[in-house]
Amino acid sequence: MPRIAVSVAGLWRSPQAPRTLDAPALAAPVQLERWLAALDDDTRLTLCRDKLLVSQVLFDTPVQVLERATDAAGREWCRVVVPSQTSALDPRGYPGWLPAAQLAEDVDEAEGGVEGEVVVTAPRTELVVTSPQRGRPEADRLALSFMTRLRRLAVTPTHVEVISPLGRGWLPRNSVRLAETPLPADAATLTRLGRHFEGLRYLWAGNSSFGYDCSGLVHSLFAAVGIALPRDAGDQLASGTPVALEARRAGDLLYFEKPGASGRLVVDHVGLYLGDDTLLHAPTNNARVERRRLSGSHYAEQLCAVRRHLG
Structure with a gap:
Protein backbone atom coordinates (compact mmCIF):
# COMPACT_ATOMS: atom_id res chain seq x y z
CA MET A 1 0.00 0.00 0.00
CA PRO A 2 1.15 3.57 -0.57
CA ARG A 3 1.84 5.65 2.55
CA ILE A 4 1.38 9.25 3.60
CA ALA A 5 4.58 11.17 2.74
CA VAL A 6 3.87 14.48 4.54
CA SER A 7 3.63 15.36 8.24
CA VAL A 8 -0.18 15.29 8.18
CA ALA A 9 -2.38 14.90 5.09
CA GLY A 10 -5.87 16.34 5.01
CA LEU A 11 -8.60 14.01 3.82
CA TRP A 12 -10.99 16.15 1.75
CA ARG A 13 -14.60 15.69 0.72
CA SER A 14 -13.65 15.98 -2.97
CA PRO A 15 -10.89 17.43 -5.18
CA GLN A 16 -13.09 20.55 -5.53
CA ALA A 17 -13.50 21.06 -1.77
CA PRO A 18 -10.25 22.97 -0.95
CA ARG A 19 -10.33 26.75 -1.24
CA THR A 20 -7.52 28.97 -2.54
CA LEU A 21 -6.41 29.61 1.05
CA ASP A 22 -6.07 25.85 1.60
CA ALA A 23 -3.17 25.56 -0.88
CA PRO A 24 -0.48 25.21 1.85
CA ALA A 25 -2.34 22.15 3.19
CA LEU A 26 -2.16 20.51 -0.27
CA ALA A 27 1.57 20.99 -0.79
CA ALA A 28 4.32 18.37 -0.52
CA PRO A 29 6.02 18.98 1.84
CA VAL A 30 2.83 20.20 3.51
CA GLN A 31 2.90 23.70 5.01
CA LEU A 32 0.56 22.85 7.86
CA GLU A 33 1.45 25.56 10.35
CA ARG A 34 1.31 28.25 7.65
CA TRP A 35 -2.16 27.01 6.65
CA LEU A 36 -3.45 26.96 10.23
CA ALA A 37 -2.07 30.42 10.95
CA ALA A 38 -3.93 31.83 7.94
CA LEU A 39 -7.32 30.43 8.99
CA ASP A 40 -9.51 32.94 10.83
CA ASP A 41 -12.72 32.19 12.72
CA ASP A 42 -14.89 32.37 9.59
CA THR A 43 -12.69 30.21 7.35
CA ARG A 44 -12.35 27.61 10.12
CA LEU A 45 -16.12 27.59 10.52
CA THR A 46 -16.58 27.01 6.78
CA LEU A 47 -14.49 23.82 7.00
CA CYS A 48 -17.13 22.55 9.42
CA ARG A 49 -20.30 24.05 7.96
CA ASP A 50 -19.58 22.86 4.42
CA LYS A 51 -17.82 19.64 5.52
CA LEU A 52 -14.86 20.46 3.27
CA LEU A 53 -12.37 18.45 5.32
CA VAL A 54 -13.40 15.00 6.57
CA SER A 55 -10.34 13.75 8.52
CA GLN A 56 -6.54 13.85 8.70
CA VAL A 57 -3.98 11.09 8.19
CA LEU A 58 -0.57 10.96 9.84
CA PHE A 59 2.84 10.52 8.20
CA ASP A 60 3.73 6.96 7.06
CA THR A 61 0.14 5.69 7.47
CA PRO A 62 -0.79 3.11 4.80
CA VAL A 63 -3.81 3.92 2.62
CA GLN A 64 -5.62 2.10 -0.17
CA VAL A 65 -6.06 4.05 -3.41
CA LEU A 66 -9.45 3.52 -5.05
CA GLU A 67 -9.33 5.96 -7.96
CA ARG A 68 -7.53 9.00 -9.34
CA ALA A 69 -8.74 12.32 -10.72
CA THR A 70 -7.31 15.67 -11.83
CA ASP A 71 -8.66 19.02 -10.63
CA ALA A 72 -9.07 22.24 -12.63
CA ALA A 73 -5.54 23.34 -11.70
CA GLY A 74 -4.04 20.10 -13.07
CA ARG A 75 -3.32 18.65 -9.61
CA GLU A 76 -3.66 14.86 -9.39
CA TRP A 77 -5.86 13.53 -6.58
CA CYS A 78 -6.43 10.07 -5.12
CA ARG A 79 -9.61 8.79 -3.54
CA VAL A 80 -8.44 6.58 -0.68
CA VAL A 81 -9.61 4.65 2.34
CA VAL A 82 -7.61 4.66 5.59
CA PRO A 83 -7.72 1.18 7.21
CA SER A 84 -6.50 2.51 10.58
CA GLN A 85 -9.54 4.81 10.84
CA THR A 86 -12.61 2.59 10.98
CA SER A 87 -15.88 4.09 9.81
CA ALA A 88 -19.44 3.12 8.95
CA LEU A 89 -18.91 5.09 5.73
CA ASP A 90 -16.79 2.29 4.24
CA PRO A 91 -15.87 -1.12 5.76
CA ARG A 92 -12.36 -0.78 4.32
CA GLY A 93 -11.57 2.41 6.27
CA TYR A 94 -12.29 6.12 6.36
CA PRO A 95 -12.88 7.44 2.80
CA GLY A 96 -11.79 10.75 1.29
CA TRP A 97 -9.57 12.52 -1.22
CA LEU A 98 -5.98 13.73 -0.94
CA PRO A 99 -3.36 15.09 -3.37
CA ALA A 100 -1.36 12.31 -5.03
CA ALA A 101 1.84 14.26 -4.28
CA GLN A 102 1.29 13.58 -0.56
CA LEU A 103 1.59 9.81 -1.14
CA ALA A 104 4.64 7.63 -1.77
CA GLU A 105 5.03 3.99 -2.73
CA ASP A 106 6.13 1.77 0.14
CA VAL A 107 9.76 0.88 0.75
CA ASP A 108 11.03 -2.70 0.80
CA ALA A 179 5.26 -0.40 19.75
CA GLU A 180 5.68 -3.69 21.63
CA THR A 181 5.71 -1.90 25.01
CA PRO A 182 2.24 -0.35 25.22
CA LEU A 183 1.22 2.30 27.71
CA PRO A 184 -1.12 1.27 30.56
CA ALA A 185 -4.75 1.26 29.41
CA ASP A 186 -6.10 3.17 32.37
CA ALA A 187 -7.77 6.47 33.21
CA ALA A 188 -4.59 7.96 34.70
CA THR A 189 -2.68 7.47 31.43
CA LEU A 190 -5.51 8.91 29.33
CA THR A 191 -5.69 11.92 31.65
CA ARG A 192 -1.94 12.50 31.55
CA LEU A 193 -1.81 12.31 27.76
CA GLY A 194 -4.95 14.36 27.27
CA ARG A 195 -3.73 17.24 29.40
CA HIS A 196 -0.80 17.75 27.00
CA PHE A 197 -3.33 19.17 24.54
CA GLU A 198 -5.14 21.64 26.79
CA GLY A 199 -5.23 24.98 24.99
CA LEU A 200 -4.79 23.45 21.51
CA ARG A 201 -7.17 25.10 19.08
CA TYR A 202 -10.04 23.00 17.76
CA LEU A 203 -9.90 22.02 14.09
CA TRP A 204 -12.88 20.52 12.30
CA ALA A 205 -11.94 16.98 11.11
CA GLY A 206 -8.62 17.38 12.96
CA ASN A 207 -6.97 14.10 13.88
CA SER A 208 -3.46 15.28 14.75
CA SER A 209 -1.75 17.27 17.47
CA PHE A 210 -1.73 20.28 15.13
CA GLY A 211 -5.49 20.46 15.81
CA TYR A 212 -8.18 18.00 16.97
CA ASP A 213 -11.92 17.82 16.72
CA CYS A 214 -13.83 16.13 19.54
CA SER A 215 -13.77 12.59 18.17
CA GLY A 216 -10.24 12.96 16.79
CA LEU A 217 -8.94 13.75 20.27
CA VAL A 218 -10.45 10.68 21.93
CA HIS A 219 -9.61 8.50 18.90
CA SER A 220 -5.93 9.42 19.32
CA LEU A 221 -5.85 9.14 23.14
CA PHE A 222 -7.36 5.66 23.13
CA ALA A 223 -5.10 4.55 20.28
CA ALA A 224 -2.17 5.58 22.49
CA VAL A 225 -3.20 2.97 25.09
CA GLY A 226 -3.87 0.28 22.48
CA ILE A 227 -7.65 0.68 22.13
CA ALA A 228 -8.87 1.18 18.55
CA LEU A 229 -11.96 3.37 18.36
CA PRO A 230 -13.84 4.32 15.18
CA ARG A 231 -12.92 7.76 13.85
CA ASP A 232 -16.26 9.63 14.26
CA ALA A 233 -18.37 10.23 17.36
CA GLY A 234 -21.48 8.54 15.96
CA ASP A 235 -19.53 5.36 15.21
CA GLN A 236 -17.73 5.54 18.57
CA LEU A 237 -21.12 5.60 20.30
CA ALA A 238 -21.84 2.15 18.83
CA SER A 239 -18.66 0.73 20.44
CA GLY A 240 -17.71 0.08 24.05
CA THR A 241 -19.93 -1.01 26.96
CA PRO A 242 -23.02 1.11 27.69
CA VAL A 243 -22.99 2.56 31.22
CA ALA A 244 -25.74 4.42 33.10
CA LEU A 245 -25.18 8.19 33.16
CA GLU A 246 -24.91 8.26 36.96
CA ALA A 247 -22.44 5.30 36.97
CA ARG A 248 -19.80 7.08 34.89
CA ARG A 249 -16.22 6.96 36.10
CA ALA A 250 -12.82 8.28 35.04
CA GLY A 251 -11.79 6.99 31.61
CA ASP A 252 -15.34 6.70 30.24
CA LEU A 253 -16.46 8.50 27.09
CA LEU A 254 -19.39 10.89 27.44
CA TYR A 255 -21.69 11.65 24.50
CA PHE A 256 -23.86 14.72 24.05
CA GLU A 257 -26.87 15.46 21.85
CA LYS A 258 -28.70 18.52 20.57
CA PRO A 259 -31.29 19.21 17.86
CA GLY A 260 -30.02 18.79 14.31
CA ALA A 261 -31.15 20.62 11.18
CA SER A 262 -34.40 18.60 11.13
CA GLY A 263 -35.13 19.31 14.80
CA ARG A 264 -34.39 15.72 15.84
CA LEU A 265 -31.87 15.14 18.62
CA VAL A 266 -28.53 13.90 17.27
CA VAL A 267 -25.28 12.94 18.99
CA ASP A 268 -22.76 15.56 17.89
CA HIS A 269 -20.09 15.63 20.61
CA VAL A 270 -17.86 13.34 22.69
CA GLY A 271 -15.38 13.93 25.48
CA LEU A 272 -13.26 12.03 28.01
CA TYR A 273 -14.53 11.90 31.58
CA LEU A 274 -11.73 12.50 34.10
CA GLY A 275 -13.81 11.83 37.22
CA ASP A 276 -14.74 14.40 39.85
CA ASP A 277 -17.40 15.97 37.58
CA THR A 278 -14.71 16.98 35.05
CA LEU A 279 -14.73 16.64 31.25
CA LEU A 280 -11.72 16.89 28.90
CA HIS A 281 -12.79 17.69 25.35
CA ALA A 282 -12.25 19.65 22.14
CA PRO A 283 -15.40 21.75 22.50
CA THR A 284 -16.38 23.32 19.19
CA ASN A 285 -15.20 25.43 16.29
CA ASN A 286 -12.93 28.34 17.30
CA ALA A 287 -12.54 27.03 20.86
CA ARG A 288 -9.64 25.16 22.49
CA VAL A 289 -9.18 21.79 24.17
CA GLU A 290 -10.20 22.27 27.78
CA ARG A 291 -11.05 20.71 31.12
CA ARG A 292 -14.36 21.86 32.56
CA ARG A 293 -16.96 21.02 35.18
CA LEU A 294 -20.10 19.32 33.94
CA SER A 295 -22.40 20.56 36.71
CA GLY A 296 -24.21 23.75 35.82
CA SER A 297 -23.14 23.66 32.17
CA HIS A 298 -25.17 23.03 29.03
CA TYR A 299 -23.13 19.84 28.64
CA ALA A 300 -24.82 18.43 31.74
CA GLU A 301 -28.19 19.02 30.06
CA GLN A 302 -27.06 17.51 26.74
CA LEU A 303 -25.37 14.39 28.19
CA CYS A 304 -27.13 11.38 26.66
CA ALA A 305 -24.83 8.35 26.83
CA VAL A 306 -21.73 6.86 28.45
CA ARG A 307 -19.49 4.20 26.95
CA ARG A 308 -16.72 2.30 28.75
CA HIS A 309 -13.65 0.87 27.00
CA LEU A 310 -11.30 0.35 29.96
CA GLY A 311 -11.22 -2.74 32.12
Missing part, protein backbone atom coordinates in the same frame (compact mmCIF):
# COMPACT_ATOMS: atom_id res chain seq x y z
CA GLU A 109 10.96 -3.53 4.53
CA ALA A 110 13.05 -6.68 4.16
CA GLU A 111 15.77 -4.78 2.36
CA GLY A 112 15.56 -1.97 4.92
CA GLY A 113 16.08 -4.21 7.97
CA VAL A 114 12.87 -3.23 9.78
CA GLU A 115 12.74 -4.76 13.26
CA GLY A 116 9.51 -3.26 14.59
CA GLU A 117 7.72 0.06 15.02
CA VAL A 118 7.86 3.10 17.24
CA VAL A 119 4.97 5.38 18.18
CA VAL A 120 5.32 9.10 18.88
CA THR A 121 4.17 9.77 22.46
CA ALA A 122 5.33 13.40 22.70
CA PRO A 123 2.75 15.99 21.60
CA ARG A 124 5.08 16.61 18.64
CA THR A 125 8.56 15.56 17.64
CA GLU A 126 10.95 16.01 14.73
CA LEU A 127 12.19 13.47 12.20
CA VAL A 128 15.68 14.19 10.90
CA VAL A 129 16.10 12.63 7.43
CA THR A 130 19.66 11.43 6.91
CA SER A 131 19.37 9.39 3.68
CA PRO A 132 16.57 10.69 1.42
CA GLN A 133 14.61 8.17 -0.63
CA ARG A 134 15.41 8.46 -4.34
CA GLY A 135 13.00 10.79 -6.10
CA ARG A 136 11.60 12.33 -2.91
CA PRO A 137 12.04 16.00 -1.90
CA GLU A 138 15.15 16.40 0.25
CA ALA A 139 13.35 17.75 3.34
CA ASP A 140 15.91 17.20 6.08
CA ARG A 141 13.53 17.79 9.00
CA LEU A 142 9.86 16.98 9.42
CA ALA A 143 7.51 17.87 12.31
CA LEU A 144 5.51 14.82 13.40
CA SER A 145 2.28 14.54 15.37
CA PHE A 146 1.45 12.56 18.48
CA MET A 147 0.58 8.95 17.53
CA THR A 148 2.60 8.88 14.31
CA ARG A 149 3.83 5.29 13.79
CA LEU A 150 7.18 4.65 12.09
CA ARG A 151 9.11 1.53 11.16
CA ARG A 152 12.13 1.00 13.39
CA LEU A 153 15.61 0.05 12.23
CA ALA A 154 17.69 0.48 15.39
CA VAL A 155 17.54 1.95 18.90
CA THR A 156 20.25 3.78 20.85
CA PRO A 157 19.98 5.44 24.29
CA THR A 158 19.34 8.82 22.63
CA HIS A 159 17.89 8.12 19.17
CA VAL A 160 15.72 5.72 17.19
CA GLU A 161 16.62 5.09 13.56
CA VAL A 162 13.60 4.68 11.29
CA ILE A 163 12.69 4.22 7.65
CA SER A 164 9.85 6.15 6.01
CA PRO A 165 8.59 7.34 2.61
CA LEU A 166 11.21 10.11 2.80
CA GLY A 167 14.07 7.71 3.48
CA ARG A 168 16.13 6.82 6.54
CA GLY A 169 16.27 9.14 9.52
CA TRP A 170 16.13 9.35 13.29
CA LEU A 171 13.93 10.59 16.11
CA PRO A 172 14.78 11.53 19.71
CA ARG A 173 14.43 8.38 21.84
CA ASN A 174 12.51 10.22 24.56
CA SER A 175 9.75 11.27 22.14
CA VAL A 176 8.65 7.74 21.21
CA ARG A 177 7.86 4.35 22.67
CA LEU A 178 8.52 0.93 21.16
Whole structure:
Protein backbone atom coordinates (compact mmCIF):
# COMPACT_ATOMS: atom_id res chain seq x y z
CA MET A 1 0.00 0.00 0.00
CA PRO A 2 1.15 3.57 -0.57
CA ARG A 3 1.84 5.65 2.55
CA ILE A 4 1.38 9.25 3.60
CA ALA A 5 4.58 11.17 2.74
CA VAL A 6 3.87 14.48 4.54
CA SER A 7 3.63 15.36 8.24
CA VAL A 8 -0.18 15.29 8.18
CA ALA A 9 -2.38 14.90 5.09
CA GLY A 10 -5.87 16.34 5.01
CA LEU A 11 -8.60 14.01 3.82
CA TRP A 12 -10.99 16.15 1.75
CA ARG A 13 -14.60 15.69 0.72
CA SER A 14 -13.65 15.98 -2.97
CA PRO A 15 -10.89 17.43 -5.18
CA GLN A 16 -13.09 20.55 -5.53
CA ALA A 17 -13.50 21.06 -1.77
CA PRO A 18 -10.25 22.97 -0.95
CA ARG A 19 -10.33 26.75 -1.24
CA THR A 20 -7.52 28.97 -2.54
CA LEU A 21 -6.41 29.61 1.05
CA ASP A 22 -6.07 25.85 1.60
CA ALA A 23 -3.17 25.56 -0.88
CA PRO A 24 -0.48 25.21 1.85
CA ALA A 25 -2.34 22.15 3.19
CA LEU A 26 -2.16 20.51 -0.27
CA ALA A 27 1.57 20.99 -0.79
CA ALA A 28 4.32 18.37 -0.52
CA PRO A 29 6.02 18.98 1.84
CA VAL A 30 2.83 20.20 3.51
CA GLN A 31 2.90 23.70 5.01
CA LEU A 32 0.56 22.85 7.86
CA GLU A 33 1.45 25.56 10.35
CA ARG A 34 1.31 28.25 7.65
CA TRP A 35 -2.16 27.01 6.65
CA LEU A 36 -3.45 26.96 10.23
CA ALA A 37 -2.07 30.42 10.95
CA ALA A 38 -3.93 31.83 7.94
CA LEU A 39 -7.32 30.43 8.99
CA ASP A 40 -9.51 32.94 10.83
CA ASP A 41 -12.72 32.19 12.72
CA ASP A 42 -14.89 32.37 9.59
CA THR A 43 -12.69 30.21 7.35
CA ARG A 44 -12.35 27.61 10.12
CA LEU A 45 -16.12 27.59 10.52
CA THR A 46 -16.58 27.01 6.78
CA LEU A 47 -14.49 23.82 7.00
CA CYS A 48 -17.13 22.55 9.42
CA ARG A 49 -20.30 24.05 7.96
CA ASP A 50 -19.58 22.86 4.42
CA LYS A 51 -17.82 19.64 5.52
CA LEU A 52 -14.86 20.46 3.27
CA LEU A 53 -12.37 18.45 5.32
CA VAL A 54 -13.40 15.00 6.57
CA SER A 55 -10.34 13.75 8.52
CA GLN A 56 -6.54 13.85 8.70
CA VAL A 57 -3.98 11.09 8.19
CA LEU A 58 -0.57 10.96 9.84
CA PHE A 59 2.84 10.52 8.20
CA ASP A 60 3.73 6.96 7.06
CA THR A 61 0.14 5.69 7.47
CA PRO A 62 -0.79 3.11 4.80
CA VAL A 63 -3.81 3.92 2.62
CA GLN A 64 -5.62 2.10 -0.17
CA VAL A 65 -6.06 4.05 -3.41
CA LEU A 66 -9.45 3.52 -5.05
CA GLU A 67 -9.33 5.96 -7.96
CA ARG A 68 -7.53 9.00 -9.34
CA ALA A 69 -8.74 12.32 -10.72
CA THR A 70 -7.31 15.67 -11.83
CA ASP A 71 -8.66 19.02 -10.63
CA ALA A 72 -9.07 22.24 -12.63
CA ALA A 73 -5.54 23.34 -11.70
CA GLY A 74 -4.04 20.10 -13.07
CA ARG A 75 -3.32 18.65 -9.61
CA GLU A 76 -3.66 14.86 -9.39
CA TRP A 77 -5.86 13.53 -6.58
CA CYS A 78 -6.43 10.07 -5.12
CA ARG A 79 -9.61 8.79 -3.54
CA VAL A 80 -8.44 6.58 -0.68
CA VAL A 81 -9.61 4.65 2.34
CA VAL A 82 -7.61 4.66 5.59
CA PRO A 83 -7.72 1.18 7.21
CA SER A 84 -6.50 2.51 10.58
CA GLN A 85 -9.54 4.81 10.84
CA THR A 86 -12.61 2.59 10.98
CA SER A 87 -15.88 4.09 9.81
CA ALA A 88 -19.44 3.12 8.95
CA LEU A 89 -18.91 5.09 5.73
CA ASP A 90 -16.79 2.29 4.24
CA PRO A 91 -15.87 -1.12 5.76
CA ARG A 92 -12.36 -0.78 4.32
CA GLY A 93 -11.57 2.41 6.27
CA TYR A 94 -12.29 6.12 6.36
CA PRO A 95 -12.88 7.44 2.80
CA GLY A 96 -11.79 10.75 1.29
CA TRP A 97 -9.57 12.52 -1.22
CA LEU A 98 -5.98 13.73 -0.94
CA PRO A 99 -3.36 15.09 -3.37
CA ALA A 100 -1.36 12.31 -5.03
CA ALA A 101 1.84 14.26 -4.28
CA GLN A 102 1.29 13.58 -0.56
CA LEU A 103 1.59 9.81 -1.14
CA ALA A 104 4.64 7.63 -1.77
CA GLU A 105 5.03 3.99 -2.73
CA ASP A 106 6.13 1.77 0.14
CA VAL A 107 9.76 0.88 0.75
CA ASP A 108 11.03 -2.70 0.80
CA GLU A 109 10.96 -3.53 4.53
CA ALA A 110 13.05 -6.68 4.16
CA GLU A 111 15.77 -4.78 2.36
CA GLY A 112 15.56 -1.97 4.92
CA GLY A 113 16.08 -4.21 7.97
CA VAL A 114 12.87 -3.23 9.78
CA GLU A 115 12.74 -4.76 13.26
CA GLY A 116 9.51 -3.26 14.59
CA GLU A 117 7.72 0.06 15.02
CA VAL A 118 7.86 3.10 17.24
CA VAL A 119 4.97 5.38 18.18
CA VAL A 120 5.32 9.10 18.88
CA THR A 121 4.17 9.77 22.46
CA ALA A 122 5.33 13.40 22.70
CA PRO A 123 2.75 15.99 21.60
CA ARG A 124 5.08 16.61 18.64
CA THR A 125 8.56 15.56 17.64
CA GLU A 126 10.95 16.01 14.73
CA LEU A 127 12.19 13.47 12.20
CA VAL A 128 15.68 14.19 10.90
CA VAL A 129 16.10 12.63 7.43
CA THR A 130 19.66 11.43 6.91
CA SER A 131 19.37 9.39 3.68
CA PRO A 132 16.57 10.69 1.42
CA GLN A 133 14.61 8.17 -0.63
CA ARG A 134 15.41 8.46 -4.34
CA GLY A 135 13.00 10.79 -6.10
CA ARG A 136 11.60 12.33 -2.91
CA PRO A 137 12.04 16.00 -1.90
CA GLU A 138 15.15 16.40 0.25
CA ALA A 139 13.35 17.75 3.34
CA ASP A 140 15.91 17.20 6.08
CA ARG A 141 13.53 17.79 9.00
CA LEU A 142 9.86 16.98 9.42
CA ALA A 143 7.51 17.87 12.31
CA LEU A 144 5.51 14.82 13.40
CA SER A 145 2.28 14.54 15.37
CA PHE A 146 1.45 12.56 18.48
CA MET A 147 0.58 8.95 17.53
CA THR A 148 2.60 8.88 14.31
CA ARG A 149 3.83 5.29 13.79
CA LEU A 150 7.18 4.65 12.09
CA ARG A 151 9.11 1.53 11.16
CA ARG A 152 12.13 1.00 13.39
CA LEU A 153 15.61 0.05 12.23
CA ALA A 154 17.69 0.48 15.39
CA VAL A 155 17.54 1.95 18.90
CA THR A 156 20.25 3.78 20.85
CA PRO A 157 19.98 5.44 24.29
CA THR A 158 19.34 8.82 22.63
CA HIS A 159 17.89 8.12 19.17
CA VAL A 160 15.72 5.72 17.19
CA GLU A 161 16.62 5.09 13.56
CA VAL A 162 13.60 4.68 11.29
CA ILE A 163 12.69 4.22 7.65
CA SER A 164 9.85 6.15 6.01
CA PRO A 165 8.59 7.34 2.61
CA LEU A 166 11.21 10.11 2.80
CA GLY A 167 14.07 7.71 3.48
CA ARG A 168 16.13 6.82 6.54
CA GLY A 169 16.27 9.14 9.52
CA TRP A 170 16.13 9.35 13.29
CA LEU A 171 13.93 10.59 16.11
CA PRO A 172 14.78 11.53 19.71
CA ARG A 173 14.43 8.38 21.84
CA ASN A 174 12.51 10.22 24.56
CA SER A 175 9.75 11.27 22.14
CA VAL A 176 8.65 7.74 21.21
CA ARG A 177 7.86 4.35 22.67
CA LEU A 178 8.52 0.93 21.16
CA ALA A 179 5.26 -0.40 19.75
CA GLU A 180 5.68 -3.69 21.63
CA THR A 181 5.71 -1.90 25.01
CA PRO A 182 2.24 -0.35 25.22
CA LEU A 183 1.22 2.30 27.71
CA PRO A 184 -1.12 1.27 30.56
CA ALA A 185 -4.75 1.26 29.41
CA ASP A 186 -6.10 3.17 32.37
CA ALA A 187 -7.77 6.47 33.21
CA ALA A 188 -4.59 7.96 34.70
CA THR A 189 -2.68 7.47 31.43
CA LEU A 190 -5.51 8.91 29.33
CA THR A 191 -5.69 11.92 31.65
CA ARG A 192 -1.94 12.50 31.55
CA LEU A 193 -1.81 12.31 27.76
CA GLY A 194 -4.95 14.36 27.27
CA ARG A 195 -3.73 17.24 29.40
CA HIS A 196 -0.80 17.75 27.00
CA PHE A 197 -3.33 19.17 24.54
CA GLU A 198 -5.14 21.64 26.79
CA GLY A 199 -5.23 24.98 24.99
CA LEU A 200 -4.79 23.45 21.51
CA ARG A 201 -7.17 25.10 19.08
CA TYR A 202 -10.04 23.00 17.76
CA LEU A 203 -9.90 22.02 14.09
CA TRP A 204 -12.88 20.52 12.30
CA ALA A 205 -11.94 16.98 11.11
CA GLY A 206 -8.62 17.38 12.96
CA ASN A 207 -6.97 14.10 13.88
CA SER A 208 -3.46 15.28 14.75
CA SER A 209 -1.75 17.27 17.47
CA PHE A 210 -1.73 20.28 15.13
CA GLY A 211 -5.49 20.46 15.81
CA TYR A 212 -8.18 18.00 16.97
CA ASP A 213 -11.92 17.82 16.72
CA CYS A 214 -13.83 16.13 19.54
CA SER A 215 -13.77 12.59 18.17
CA GLY A 216 -10.24 12.96 16.79
CA LEU A 217 -8.94 13.75 20.27
CA VAL A 218 -10.45 10.68 21.93
CA HIS A 219 -9.61 8.50 18.90
CA SER A 220 -5.93 9.42 19.32
CA LEU A 221 -5.85 9.14 23.14
CA PHE A 222 -7.36 5.66 23.13
CA ALA A 223 -5.10 4.55 20.28
CA ALA A 224 -2.17 5.58 22.49
CA VAL A 225 -3.20 2.97 25.09
CA GLY A 226 -3.87 0.28 22.48
CA ILE A 227 -7.65 0.68 22.13
CA ALA A 228 -8.87 1.18 18.55
CA LEU A 229 -11.96 3.37 18.36
CA PRO A 230 -13.84 4.32 15.18
CA ARG A 231 -12.92 7.76 13.85
CA ASP A 232 -16.26 9.63 14.26
CA ALA A 233 -18.37 10.23 17.36
CA GLY A 234 -21.48 8.54 15.96
CA ASP A 235 -19.53 5.36 15.21
CA GLN A 236 -17.73 5.54 18.57
CA LEU A 237 -21.12 5.60 20.30
CA ALA A 238 -21.84 2.15 18.83
CA SER A 239 -18.66 0.73 20.44
CA GLY A 240 -17.71 0.08 24.05
CA THR A 241 -19.93 -1.01 26.96
CA PRO A 242 -23.02 1.11 27.69
CA VAL A 243 -22.99 2.56 31.22
CA ALA A 244 -25.74 4.42 33.10
CA LEU A 245 -25.18 8.19 33.16
CA GLU A 246 -24.91 8.26 36.96
CA ALA A 247 -22.44 5.30 36.97
CA ARG A 248 -19.80 7.08 34.89
CA ARG A 249 -16.22 6.96 36.10
CA ALA A 250 -12.82 8.28 35.04
CA GLY A 251 -11.79 6.99 31.61
CA ASP A 252 -15.34 6.70 30.24
CA LEU A 253 -16.46 8.50 27.09
CA LEU A 254 -19.39 10.89 27.44
CA TYR A 255 -21.69 11.65 24.50
CA PHE A 256 -23.86 14.72 24.05
CA GLU A 257 -26.87 15.46 21.85
CA LYS A 258 -28.70 18.52 20.57
CA PRO A 259 -31.29 19.21 17.86
CA GLY A 260 -30.02 18.79 14.31
CA ALA A 261 -31.15 20.62 11.18
CA SER A 262 -34.40 18.60 11.13
CA GLY A 263 -35.13 19.31 14.80
CA ARG A 264 -34.39 15.72 15.84
CA LEU A 265 -31.87 15.14 18.62
CA VAL A 266 -28.53 13.90 17.27
CA VAL A 267 -25.28 12.94 18.99
CA ASP A 268 -22.76 15.56 17.89
CA HIS A 269 -20.09 15.63 20.61
CA VAL A 270 -17.86 13.34 22.69
CA GLY A 271 -15.38 13.93 25.48
CA LEU A 272 -13.26 12.03 28.01
CA TYR A 273 -14.53 11.90 31.58
CA LEU A 274 -11.73 12.50 34.10
CA GLY A 275 -13.81 11.83 37.22
CA ASP A 276 -14.74 14.40 39.85
CA ASP A 277 -17.40 15.97 37.58
CA THR A 278 -14.71 16.98 35.05
CA LEU A 279 -14.73 16.64 31.25
CA LEU A 280 -11.72 16.89 28.90
CA HIS A 281 -12.79 17.69 25.35
CA ALA A 282 -12.25 19.65 22.14
CA PRO A 283 -15.40 21.75 22.50
CA THR A 284 -16.38 23.32 19.19
CA ASN A 285 -15.20 25.43 16.29
CA ASN A 286 -12.93 28.34 17.30
CA ALA A 287 -12.54 27.03 20.86
CA ARG A 288 -9.64 25.16 22.49
CA VAL A 289 -9.18 21.79 24.17
CA GLU A 290 -10.20 22.27 27.78
CA ARG A 291 -11.05 20.71 31.12
CA ARG A 292 -14.36 21.86 32.56
CA ARG A 293 -16.96 21.02 35.18
CA LEU A 294 -20.10 19.32 33.94
CA SER A 295 -22.40 20.56 36.71
CA GLY A 296 -24.21 23.75 35.82
CA SER A 297 -23.14 23.66 32.17
CA HIS A 298 -25.17 23.03 29.03
CA TYR A 299 -23.13 19.84 28.64
CA ALA A 300 -24.82 18.43 31.74
CA GLU A 301 -28.19 19.02 30.06
CA GLN A 302 -27.06 17.51 26.74
CA LEU A 303 -25.37 14.39 28.19
CA CYS A 304 -27.13 11.38 26.66
CA ALA A 305 -24.83 8.35 26.83
CA VAL A 306 -21.73 6.86 28.45
CA ARG A 307 -19.49 4.20 26.95
CA ARG A 308 -16.72 2.30 28.75
CA HIS A 309 -13.65 0.87 27.00
CA LEU A 310 -11.30 0.35 29.96
CA GLY A 311 -11.22 -2.74 32.12
